[in-house]
Amino acid sequence: MAVSRDKTPSAQETFMQMAQAAGLRGRLLRSIGMLILARLGIYIPVPGIDRARFAANIEGSPIVGFLDLFSGGGLSQLGIFALGILPFINASIIMQLLTAAIPSLEDLQKNEGEAGRRKISQITRYVALGWAVIQSVGIALWISSQQVALEPGPLFVAKTVLALTAGSMFVMWLGELITERGIGNGASLLIFLNIVSTLPRSIGQTIELASSGDRNLVGGVVILVLVFLVMIVGIVFVQEGTRRIPIISARRQVGRKLYLEKSNYLPLRLNQGGVMPIIFASAVLILPVSLANFTRSESLARAVQYLSPGGTLYVPFYLAMIVFFSYFYASLIINPVDMSQNLKKMGSSIPGIRPGRATSEYIERVLNRLTFLGAIFLGLVAIVPTAVESATRVRTFQGLGATSLLILVGVAIDTAKQIQTYVISQRYEGMVKQ
Numbered sequence: 001m002a003v004s005r006d007k008t009p010s011a012q013e014t015f016m017q018m019a020q021a022a023g024l025r026g027r028l029l030r031s032i033g034m035l036i037l038a039r040l041g042i043y044i045p046v047p048g049i050d051r052a053r054f055a056a057n058i059e060g061s062p063i064v065g066f067l068d069l070f071s072g073g074g075l076s077q078l079g080i081f082a083l084g085i086l087p088f089i090n091a092s093i094i095m096q097l098l099t100a101a102i103p104s105l106e107d108l109q110k111n112e113g114e115a116g117r118r119k120i121s122q123i124t125r126y127v128a129l130g131w132a133v134i135q136s137v138g139i140a141l142w143i144s145s146q147q148v149a150l151e152p153g154p155l156f157v158a159k160t161v162l163a164l165t166a167g168s169m170f171v172m173w174l175g176e177l178i179t180e181r182g183i184g185n186g187a188s189l190l191i192f193l194n195i196v197s198t199l200p201r202s203i204g205q206t207i208e209l210a211s212s213g214d215r216n217l218v219g220g221v222v223i224l225v226l227v228f229l230v231m232i233v234g235i236v237f238v239q240e241g242t243r244r245i246p247i248i249s250a251r252r253q254v255g256r257k258l259y260l261e262k263s264n265y266l267p268l269r270l271n272q273g274g275v276m277p278i279i280f281a282s283a284v285l286i287l288p289v290s291l292a293n294f295t296r297s298e299s300l301a302r303a304v305q306y307l308s309p310g311g312t313l314y315v316p317f318y319l320a321m322i323v324f325f326s327y328f329y330a331s332l333i334i335n336p337v338d339m340s341q342n343l344k345k346m347g348s349s350i351p352g353i354r355p356g357r358a359t360s361e362y363i364e365r366v367l368n369r370l371t372f373l374g375a376i377f378l379g380l381v382a383i384v385p386t387a388v389e390s391a392t393r394v395r396t397f398q399g400l401g402a403t404s405l406l407i408l409v410g411v412a413i414d415t416a417k418q419i420q421t422y423v424i425s426q427r428y429e430g431m432v433k434q
Helices: 011-020 022-043 049-057 062-071 086-101 103-110 113-143 154-181 186-196 199-210 216-242 276-295 298-307 313-332 336-345 356-392 401-433
Strands: 242-249 252-254 257-259 262-269
Touching: 022 154, 022 401, 049 298, 049 401, 086 113, 086 154, 086 186, 086 313, 103 113, 103 199, 113 154, 154 186, 186 216, 186 401, 199 276, 216 356, 216 401, 242 356, 262 356, 276 298, 276 313, 276 401, 298 356, 313 356
Parallel strands: none
Antiparallel strands: 242 262, 252 257
16 A cells, blocks of 8 residues: 555554554554453452442442542442552652652753653652552541441451552553553553443433433433534544744755755644643542541541532632643643754744744743633533533433543544554654665
């Protein structure tokens, strides 16, 4: 099949490479195998628990439903992978904040190259281990308070903490293997898989509701599906939207030849953080729940109810976290001062903007405006599903909402781009062999 080496791979070429190229096919099969393994661990039960009584106790709990969304049903099943990848996500949030606050960590990330990044990754793993222990202790004490343990006591708590912590560390290892030896985005793909696993049940309940014969409910289902489709299209546009800042390179004279100015552009994405602000904001919402389970404080448990889906503070706090992490992640990805210096070194400039400080200030203004627009869009998308579900009284997708939809679309786009990158690398490998 003839392809152009300069164009984005077509769908036909991508599928051909996935089927024929041994390197890409191997990465894809390894990723699928590890994802299946991560799902199987959810159904391996933590020993010593009366599951029938536990299921009756948590039925209809909004907090458990929210946590179950990111663990793929692991919490309600009380499997050894109940914590899933969440401790690692929480540890990543902590390390991102510490890197921006502690100069030594920032120096490791920016100036120490690959060795510094490996050291930060190792510290993140230790933080994830500590956080998994904290969450496991909280879940073990919470299970004991539900009076569903067959042999309650310190030994039951120790066994539960060991099982949940080991399961979480194993899932984190699977995510790293998918990132390094699979198709990439290991942590995001694990969350993607957990969310997708809840869709068949929600779709089945929606179809059953639509076939009940109630015209109002049927109309509500149609409206909800249309809203979801419009949101998906909007998310794709925002995730792919870029502001192209024109750049002009200086004239260069090589021997007797004079090379004229070469125009190019600097792409700035509308949503620099992609899906990460949503994942981080969702993880932050889970932190108070974990603390309430750990401390077993009734006052804290009542306060946490307001941060659960449908709670009074859920929407404003969620919006604030999305805006914060959008700006925070954009500041980590792009440094306007470094970008201005790189342009100056290459002999390039933005038309009408002086090189140096003026260029960095201009890039920072544009980046702040783009980040604000992207954050506002994400916030609006976060509100729409909840409002539509309340208006139509169709709650079969309760918990799916904007968070899950953004993660699903964002991870799907990022994974497709990652696969296209491997396809392009296969092109150049074939060119070198020729």
